[in-house]
Amino acid sequence: MTADLPRVSVQDVLNCSFPVWYPTFEKHSFKSVILKLTDDVVQYLRSDKFYLPTGANEAMDEMRRLNTESSDDEDHWSDEDADNDTTNKISFPEFEQQIKNVLEQYDAVFPKLNWSSPKDARWMISDSRLKCMNLADIFLLLKSSDFITHDICEPFKFCYDDTDNLLSTIQYVLVLRKWSALQPSKEFRCFVKNHRIIAISQRDSENYYEFIEPVADQIITNIVEFFNTHIQNKFPSGDYVVDIYRKDSNKLYIIDFNPWGPMTDSLLFDWPDILTLSLQNNDEKPEFRYVSSQNGIKPNSYTQYAVPKDIADISRERDFNKLADVLSSRVQVQNHDTDSDNETNT
Amino acid sequence: MTVYEISGQPHLAKQSLAEMDPNQLSPLTPEVISRQATINIGIIGHVAHGKSTVVKCLSGAATGRFKSEKDRNMTIKLGYANAKIFECDNDKCPRPRRFRSAGPSKEDVFPCDRPRCGGQFRLVRHVSFVDCPGQNSLMATMLNGTAVMDAALLLIAANDTCPQPQTSEHLAAISIMNLNSILVLQNKIDLVKEVQAKEQYQQIIDFLKGTNAEGAPIIQISAILKYNIEVICEYVIRKIPVPLRDFTSKPRLIVIRSFDINKPGTKVDDLKGGVAGGSIVKGILKIDQEIEVRPGIVSKDNEGRLQCCPLLSKIVSLYAEQNDLAFAVPGGLIGVGTKIDPTLCRADRLVGQVLGEVGALPEIYTKIQIIYFLLRRLVGVRTEGDKKGAKVAKLTKNEMLMVNIGSLCTGGRVLAIKDNLAKIQLTSPACVEVSEKIALSRRVNYDFRLIGWGEFRRGTVIKPQVEIPTT
Numbered sequence: 161m162t163a164d165l166p167r168v169s170v171q172d173v174l175n176c177s178f179p180v181w182y183p184t185f186e187k188h189s190f191k192s193v194i195l196k197l198t199d200d201v202v203q204y205l206r207s208d209k210f211y212l213p214t215g216a217n218e219a220m221d222e223m224r225r226l227n228t229e230s231s232d233d234e235d236h237w238s239d240e241d242a243d244n245d246t247t248n249k250i251s252f253p254e255f256e257q258q259i260k261n262v263l264e265q266y267d268a269v270f271p272k273l274n275w276s277s278p279k280d281a282r283w284m285i286s287d288s289r290l291k292c293m294n295l296a297d298i299f300l301l302l303k304s305s306d307f308i309t310h311d312i313c314e315p316f317k318f319c320y321d322d323t324d325n326l327l328s329t330i331q332y333v334l335v336l337r338k339w340s341a342l343q344p345s346k347e348f349r350c351f352v353k354n355h356r357i358i359a360i361s362q363r364d365s366e367n368y369y370e371f372i373e374p375v376a377d378q379i380i381t382n383i384v385e386f387f388n389t390h391i392q393n394k395f396p397s398g399d400y401v402v403d404i405y406r407k408d409s410n411k412l413y414i415i416d417f418n419p420w421g422p423m424t425d426s427l428l429f430d431w432p433d434i435l436t437l438s439l440q441n442n443d444e445k446p447e448f449r450y451v452s453s454q455n456g457i458k459p460n461s462y463t464q465y466a467v468p469k470d471i472a473d474i475s476r477e478r479d480f481n482k483l484a485d486v487l488s489s490r491v492q493v494q495n496h497d498t499d500s501d502n503e504t505n506t
Numbered sequence: 507m508t509v510y511e512i513s514g515q516p517h518l519a520k521q522s523l524a525e526m527d528p529n530q531l532s533p534l535t536p537e538v539i540s541r542q543a544t545i546n547i548g549i550i551g552h553v554a555h556g557k558s559t560v561v562k563c564l565s566g567a568a569t570g571r572f573k574s575e576k577d578r579n580m581t582i583k584l585g586y587a588n589a590k591i592f593e594c595d596n597d598k599c600p601r602p603r604r605f606r607s608a609g610p611s612k613e614d615v616f617p618c619d620r621p622r623c624g625g626q627f628r629l630v631r632h633v634s635f636v637d638c639p640g641q642n643s644l645m646a647t648m649l650n651g652t653a654v655m656d657a658a659l660l661l662i663a664a665n666d667t668c669p670q671p672q673t674s675e676h677l678a679a680i681s682i683m684n685l686n687s688i689l690v691l692q693n694k695i696d697l698v699k700e701v702q703a704k705e706q707y708q709q710i711i712d713f714l715k716g717t718n719a720e721g722a723p724i725i726q727i728s729a730i731l732k733y734n735i736e737v738i739c740e741y742v743i744r745k746i747p748v749p750l751r752d753f754t755s756k757p758r759l760i761v762i763r764s765f766d767i768n769k770p771g772t773k774v775d776d777l778k779g780g781v782a783g784g785s786i787v788k789g790i791l792k793i794d795q796e797i798e799v800r801p802g803i804v805s806k807d808n809e810g811r812l813q814c815c816p817l818l819s820k821i822v823s824l825y826a827e828q829n830d831l832a833f834a835v836p837g838g839l840i841g842v843g844t845k846i847d848p849t850l851c852r853a854d855r856l857v858g859q860v861l862g863e864v865g866a867l868p869e870i871y872t873k874i875q876i877i878y879f880l881l882r883r884l885v886g887v888r889t890e891g892d893k894k895g896a897k898v899a900k901l902t903k904n905e906m907l908m909v910n911i912g913s914l915c916t917g918g919r920v921l922a923i924k925d926n927l928a929k930i931q932l933t934s935p936a937c938v939e940v941s942e943k944i945a946l947s948r949r950v951n952y953d954f955r956l957i958g959w960g961e962f963r964r965g966t967v968i969k970p971q972v973e974i975p976t977t
Contacts, residue, residue: 211904212906226811282857283916285934286933287803296933303949313952343766344853455828458586458763460762468945470884470955
């Protein structure tokens with residue numbers, strides 16, 4: 161007997177919003193600063209136009225100046241320095257200053273919005289990770305991420321009780337977590353049903369870590385104990401998913417909460433598996449799944465975000481129209497080296 | 507050079523560095539295909555048409571999970587598997603059952619299962635199926651023309667509509683993929699009546715007419731019933747030409763994963779070096795080889811100047827799937843164990859970097875000058891009403907774009923435009939060759955959409971630093 165897939169309510173999603181859960185669990189999570197987003201910043205994030213705030217551009221300009229040897233740019237173009245583009249001056253003085261203050265305090269930060277971090281946009285900045293050391297890094301990630309778009313435009317997409325006017329009631333925040341290079345091998349996703357962990361999955365589900373198997377029981381024990389002491393009955397929903405970082409057997413941290421439902425990646429489980437487990441009303445310890453043998457290198461699921469959507473569509477769907485368009489445009493490039501096709505598109 | 511022999515997986519062919527001669531190697535060399543894939547086959551098609559099931563059938567993959575794809579906003583489970591293809595050595599063994607496929611750990615020779623055959627299945631090919639939306643293979647193939655993908659399986663479900671016949675503008679299109687072979691799989695043949703299947707079959711033929719995929723074999727299969735799967739094996743052997751490979755160039759690998767495999771609490775002296783994984787574009791990687799990873803670690807000095815410290819190290823292990831290698835050639839995804847500080851490899855930090863022989867990698871650029879060509883409108887638009895809305899506007903100063911250069915992806919800020927030239931500041935340094943092809947994409951309706959193609963002409967080089975910073 162399998163249960164139906166769970167329905168997620170707006171309240172469930174709201175309970176997982178960072179500014180809602182963090183005050184309760186601050187002592188057992190990572191140091192973070194929460195900055196409110198004003199309407200103009202939210203508008204900016206919702207806008208398609210992708211220009212950095214002037215402050216961030218200036219930092220990039222400064223970098224360029226510092227790194228350019230004088231012999232470099234023999235052909236200096238006439239409009240290169242002239243900043244005659246006045247339509248795209250973007251500035252959030254207070255907000256930018258708040259960010260700078262946090263950067264001063266923490267040196268480097270990991271950014272996220274109420275629910276998601278811009279992991280899909282990691283190709284944007286150096287080192288392919290979310291370590292932000294300046295304004296540009298943060299804005300680049302926020303503007304390039306589909307996950308952030310989801311937060312900003314349709315956070316209740318999968319809720320059965322979503323209504324039209326909910327979006328305007330959300331107080332959006334930028335969370336800046338003090339940067340720390342976490343080890344993916346130490347992250348675990350815990351599935352909680354009726355205030356009890358019933359399943360645990362290795363979070364970095366595509367890689368094999370040899371050391372996990374011998375200490376599997378200890379991992380379960382540490383996690384369950386941490387959960388029982390610090391999380392159980394303290395989170396407003398009875399069913400939810402919590403990500404825990406086990407730095408050591410006695411040093412565990414809460415990374416994040418997610419709603420109980422298929423929009424939350426079940427990693428090494430299937431949602432039907434989890435539901436079946438949740439129906440077994442016993443007090444046994446949770447089922448722990450981890451990658452138990454070397455599988456070789458697997459493709460990186462994030463690379464699909466490092467290509468234009470059209471390419472992803474072509475290989476993923478039967479969108480031959482796109483394939484044909486893309487390919488014929490390549491033919492055009494080959495046929496017209498210096499071409500007049502760059503005429504104005506107005 | 508130390509003599510190095512592989513001792514793992516004793517049922518597979520031995521590999522010996524001492525005996526390895528790059529000039530004698532081919533994508534069919536027995537001791538190579540015993541352990542790794544040498545031909546990359548991309549799969550194009552809708553997940554609902556059964557891509558995962560087809561791959562599962564061919565590779566017999568019990569490991570590796572093939573979950574259904576979800577919305578692009580979430581992590582999508584990927585289908586990736588390698589398969590060994592065998593042929594029975596008894597000439598009298600009839601086709602197609604004289605062909606067989608199995609996973610990468612299967613021994614190279616095993617008895618034919620046809621009653622009283624007496625023949626042996628012998629390993630003939632080892633292929634890698636790349637079923638990854640947006641996996642760089644498709645992009646890289648279009649940009650480089652290099653054989654990151656050697657062939658493609660076009661998957662069409664028999665119970666779905668066929669793509670419409672192409673206009674003359676599209677006819678030349680498929681040839682640009684440099685794919686010498688496309689196999690069309692008409693899947694789910696068990697779900698339709700013969701009449702419907704025949705009709706779609708004809709539609710497919712029409713669709714391919716005038717392209718160099720005209721006459722591509724169309725194989726009717728049912729992956730779920732394992733019907734005609736051996737025919738796919740047969741066509742892989744007979745119809746996909748053995749790709750031309752460059753084994754003698756200095757090796758180059760594009761990193762798509764990197765990690766730290768150490769157990770928590772390991773003493774510093776006992777730490778194993780970081781692992782990088784990716785696809786080899788050319789050349790051969792060998793155990794004990796001295797390697798360099800570029801751009802390496804990017805940092806800023808006190809004055810804000812950008813610094814790159816390429817990582818210098820050595821290869822201590824190589825593997826493909828569950829097989830150890832003494833040397834690795836292009837094909838599939840290869841794991842490279844190194845002596846690089848594992849914290850520098852943690853959590854995919856090296857993704858997008860290039861690994862190769864010391865001193866043989868291209869320069870690192872922070873700013874590029876390109877020649878470019880914009881599309882008139884966004885791709886895929888067909889309906890009249892959408893056409894106007896999808897017009898591609900000119901580039902504007904300070905605009906941020908997604909820039910794909912060869913196999914790399916990074917952000918780019920438009921600094922200046924002159925005719926069909928543009929200067930772009932990259933958001934992270936990139937190790938690329940001059941004249942690499944470029945794709946430009948712009949955020950439209952919350953997605954990065956392809957808006958143009960280009961070519962890298964010249965740029966501002968950042969000279970590498972020698973010391974490696976500690977974090």
